[in-house]
Amino acid sequence: MNCHGDAAAQVKPGNNKMKILLMGNPNVGKSVVFSKLTGVHVDSSNYTGTTVDYTIGDINFGKQQGVMIDVPGTYSLEATSEAEKVAVALLEEGADVVICVLDxxxxxxxxxxxFELKEYPIPIIYCLNLMDVAERQGIKIDAEKLAEELGSPVIPTVAIKNQGLRELMQTAxxxxxxxxxxxxxxxxxxxxNRIKEIVSKVQAQVDKELTFIEKLEDWTIQPWPGIPIAILVLIASLGVVVGGGKALRAVVLLPLVKQVIVPFLTKIISLVIPAGIFRNVLVGEFGILVIGIEWPFALILPYVFLFYVVFSFLEDSGYLPRIGVLADGVLRRIGIQGGNIIPMMLGYGCAVPAILGTRAANTNKERIMVAALVSFAVPCASQSGAFFAxxxxxxIFALIFVYLLSILAMLAVGVILDRIIPGKSQPMLLEVPNLLLPDKDAYKKKLKLRMKHFMMDAEGAMxxxxxxxxxxxETGILNEFSKLLGPFVEGWLGLPKEASLSLLLGIIRRELAVLPMLEMNxxxxxxxxxxxxxLFYLPCLSVFGVLTKEFSLKTALFIALITIVSAFLFGGLFNQVGRLILGLMG
Amino acid sequence: MPLAHGEKLSTYRIQALPSSHLLKVLGFRKGTQFTIQSKQPFKGPIVVKVGNRSIAIDYDIANEILVEEVVQN
Incomplete structure (x- = not known):
C-alpha cells in the first residue's frame, strides 16, 4: 500500500531481466501462483493516477532473473473499471511473457x-489452475487440445500444491x-461462439456426489444456515483475537517487557543519566522507554497480529464475499452494498487499509459512507486491544455494551449519511468464489506485508x-492543560482531570485515548x-491523513468534527444518565 | 417473469436482460440457463448457479432480468 511510484515501469522488457505479467479473472488462485513463483522481495504499489494497487515480486529461475507483476484480476480488458484500466496500461508498457491463469x-x-490477451503482441502461456477442484467437481479438461485451440501452451497446475509450476516457469x-x-x-x-465451441471440444463433465466443501459452499450462501454460521465464525474470530491476545500478553509479552526489558533499560539509563526531568522522560512512570515499549509491543501488537491472522485467513478462504451477500439486504437499508462489509470488517484491524479498501468497486457515495462509518464507530485492533485491557x-458487560453501541451507532449514522450524501450505491453483482483452504506461502506473505505496514505506519506514530x-x-505541561479542560472532563464526563491527557493523546493514536486511563483506578x-x-473520538492522525489524501481536507475535517462532538455528547450523556440511575438505586 | 420472482432450486433461461458490461463478462447472455441457489431476506441478492459458479445478483437488477422457467424431467 506504499506509493513507490511505478516499480513496474523501472524494468523494461528486452534486457536480460525478464518481465512477466501474471493475469487472470478475480479469484482464480492468481495470488497463490504469484507467491509460489516469487522470492522474498515482494511489495505492493499503487498504480499512479489510479486507485488500484498491484503487487510486484522478484523471480529467480535457474540462471534467469526477473520480476513478476501480479496484475489486478479482471474479467475483460475493456477498461471499464479502474482495475481493467491498470491491466491494460501494464500490458501496453510491455512484457516478455504473460502468464494467464485460468480457473x-x-x-x-x-x-x-x-482471447482478449491474444490481441497483444506478447507471448502468452496459459496456467490451467485449480485442476484438483475441477476433478473433485467431475470436470475433465484436455489441456493439449485446449493448447491447440488457443495456439499457445496450456500447463495444468495445482498451484497450492506446487504441481505444474516448474513446467510453467520453464515454458515461460x-x-x-x-x-x-x-x-x-x-x-x-x-x-x-468460438469459446462455446472450444469448451464443448475440450471439456467433459461427469456427475459426482457433492463433497463436504461443496455442501459448505451451499450452506454458507443460504440465509439458513448461512447467517448462524456467519455469526459463529465472527464469534470464533473474536475469541481467537481476544483470548489469544490476552494469553500472549499475560504469558509472554508482559512478563518479558516488565520483568526483563524495562528493568534492564532503567538500570542502564540510571547509570548514565542523573536523576531529574531528563531521566524521568526516559524511564519515569510515563517514560518513553517504559511506555514506548510496553504499550505498542505488550498491549497492542498481540491483538493486531492475531486480528490479521484471522482476517487474512478468512479473506484467502473465499468466505468473506459470502458474508457480503448475506449482509446485503440489511446494508442496503443504510444505502451501501453488502460487499462493503469487507472494508468495514478490515476497519476492526486498522482504519487506514479499510479506507484504502473502499477504492475497490464502489461509488463515491459508498466510499465516503464506509470511510465515515469506519472512522466514526469501528474500533481498530489497537483500540480494541486497549478496550480489552x-x-x-x-x-465484561461494559465491554459487550461498548461493541453493541458501536454497531447501533453505525446503523444510525448510516441512515443519516444515506440521506445527506448525494448519489447512489452500486448494486451487487459478484461472483462468489469457491471456498478453499488458504495456501501457506501466500498467507504468510500477506501476513508479513500487513505486519510490515502496521509497524511502519502505526508504531512510528504511536x-x-x-x-x-x-x-x-513529566514536565508539568499536563497539569496546566488539565486545569483548562478539568471542569469539563470532571463535571460533564465524570472522569478525573488527568484524563485530559487521554483526550490530548487520542488525537495521535486511537488507543492512546484509552491506555492512560489504565493507570487511573x-x-x-x-x-x-x-x-x-x-470509541467515537477523532480517529488517529494517520486516519485523518488518509481521509485528506483519499477525499479532501474538507471531508476529513467534517468527519473529525462529527466524531469529536458525538464522543463528548454520548460519553457525557452516558455519564449523566448513569449517575442518575446509580443515585436512584442509592 | 422477472428473475426476482423466481423460486429457489428452479431452473430458468434468460429471455431479456439490461445491457451491462459486468453482466456480460460474468456470462449472462440471452439464452443462458441457471438455477436459483438462494434468495436473501430483506430483498437481498439472488444467488444463481451458472454451470459450476455461484453469482450474486442485486434484487433490483434481478427485477430487470426476464426469464422463463425451464421444466426439467
Missing part, C-alpha cells in the same frame, strides 16, 4: 479474457525469448505520541464513559 472449474468465462522462460504478433480482435458474438478484567505524552506528563461507570468517548 479450470469455470473455463468458459475465463476464456473471455484469454522459453517463450519469453520468442516474438509473437498481435491477433485481430474478434467481435463479441463471434468470440463467445481496560474493561476486560473489570466488566512512538511519537508516547514521546509527546512523556514530555507533557477508575470505577466501571468511568471506564465505560472513557471507552465511549474513545
Amino acid at each position: 479450470a472449474t469455470h473455463l468458459e468465462r475465463n476464456l473471455g479474457l484469454a 522462460v522459453k517463450l519469453s525469448k520468442e516474438r509473437k504478433d498481435s491477433e485481430p480482435k474478434l467481435d463479441e458474438e463471434e468470440k463467445w 481496560l474493561l476486560g478484567d473489570k466488566s 512512538f511519537i505520541g508516547i514521546i509527546v505524552a512523556a514530555i507533557i506528563a 477508575l470505577n466501571t461507570l468511568q471506564l465505560t464513559v472513557g471507552a465511549i468517548v474513545a
Whole structure:
C-alpha cells in the first residue's frame, strides 16, 4: 500500500531481466501462483493516477532473473473499471511473457479474457489452475487440445500444491525469448461462439456426489444456515483475537517487557543519566522507554497480529464475499452494498487499509459512507486491544455494551449519511468464489506485508505520541492543560482531570485515548464513559491523513468534527444518565 | 417473469436482460440457463448457479432480468 511510484515501469522488457505479467479473472488462485513463483522481495504499489494497487515480486529461475507483476484480476480488458484500466496500461508498457491463469472449474468465462490477451503482441502461456477442484467437481479438461485451440501452451497446475509450476516457469522462460504478433480482435458474438465451441471440444463433465466443501459452499450462501454460521465464525474470530491476545500478553509479552526489558533499560539509563526531568522522560512512570515499549509491543501488537491472522485467513478462504451477500439486504437499508462489509470488517484491524479498501468497486457515495462509518464507530485492533485491557478484567458487560453501541451507532449514522450524501450505491453483482483452504506461502506473505505496514505506519506514530505524552506528563505541561479542560472532563464526563491527557493523546493514536486511563483506578461507570468517548473520538492522525489524501481536507475535517462532538455528547450523556440511575438505586 | 420472482432450486433461461458490461463478462447472455441457489431476506441478492459458479445478483437488477422457467424431467 506504499506509493513507490511505478516499480513496474523501472524494468523494461528486452534486457536480460525478464518481465512477466501474471493475469487472470478475480479469484482464480492468481495470488497463490504469484507467491509460489516469487522470492522474498515482494511489495505492493499503487498504480499512479489510479486507485488500484498491484503487487510486484522478484523471480529467480535457474540462471534467469526477473520480476513478476501480479496484475489486478479482471474479467475483460475493456477498461471499464479502474482495475481493467491498470491491466491494460501494464500490458501496453510491455512484457516478455504473460502468464494467464485460468480457473479450470469455470473455463468458459475465463476464456473471455484469454482471447482478449491474444490481441497483444506478447507471448502468452496459459496456467490451467485449480485442476484438483475441477476433478473433485467431475470436470475433465484436455489441456493439449485446449493448447491447440488457443495456439499457445496450456500447463495444468495445482498451484497450492506446487504441481505444474516448474513446467510453467520453464515454458515461460522459453517463450519469453520468442516474438509473437498481435491477433485481430474478434467481435463479441463471434468470440463467445468460438469459446462455446472450444469448451464443448475440450471439456467433459461427469456427475459426482457433492463433497463436504461443496455442501459448505451451499450452506454458507443460504440465509439458513448461512447467517448462524456467519455469526459463529465472527464469534470464533473474536475469541481467537481476544483470548489469544490476552494469553500472549499475560504469558509472554508482559512478563518479558516488565520483568526483563524495562528493568534492564532503567538500570542502564540510571547509570548514565542523573536523576531529574531528563531521566524521568526516559524511564519515569510515563517514560518513553517504559511506555514506548510496553504499550505498542505488550498491549497492542498481540491483538493486531492475531486480528490479521484471522482476517487474512478468512479473506484467502473465499468466505468473506459470502458474508457480503448475506449482509446485503440489511446494508442496503443504510444505502451501501453488502460487499462493503469487507472494508468495514478490515476497519476492526486498522482504519487506514479499510479506507484504502473502499477504492475497490464502489461509488463515491459508498466510499465516503464506509470511510465515515469506519472512522466514526469501528474500533481498530489497537483500540480494541486497549478496550480489552481496560474493561476486560473489570466488566465484561461494559465491554459487550461498548461493541453493541458501536454497531447501533453505525446503523444510525448510516441512515443519516444515506440521506445527506448525494448519489447512489452500486448494486451487487459478484461472483462468489469457491471456498478453499488458504495456501501457506501466500498467507504468510500477506501476513508479513500487513505486519510490515502496521509497524511502519502505526508504531512510528504511536512512538511519537508516547514521546509527546512523556514530555507533557513529566514536565508539568499536563497539569496546566488539565486545569483548562478539568471542569469539563470532571463535571460533564465524570472522569478525573488527568484524563485530559487521554483526550490530548487520542488525537495521535486511537488507543492512546484509552491506555492512560489504565493507570487511573477508575470505577466501571468511568471506564465505560472513557471507552465511549474513545470509541467515537477523532480517529488517529494517520486516519485523518488518509481521509485528506483519499477525499479532501474538507471531508476529513467534517468527519473529525462529527466524531469529536458525538464522543463528548454520548460519553457525557452516558455519564449523566448513569449517575442518575446509580443515585436512584442509592 | 422477472428473475426476482423466481423460486429457489428452479431452473430458468434468460429471455431479456439490461445491457451491462459486468453482466456480460460474468456470462449472462440471452439464452443462458441457471438455477436459483438462494434468495436473501430483506430483498437481498439472488444467488444463481451458472454451470459450476455461484453469482450474486442485486434484487433490483434481478427485477430487470426476464426469464422463463425451464421444466426439467
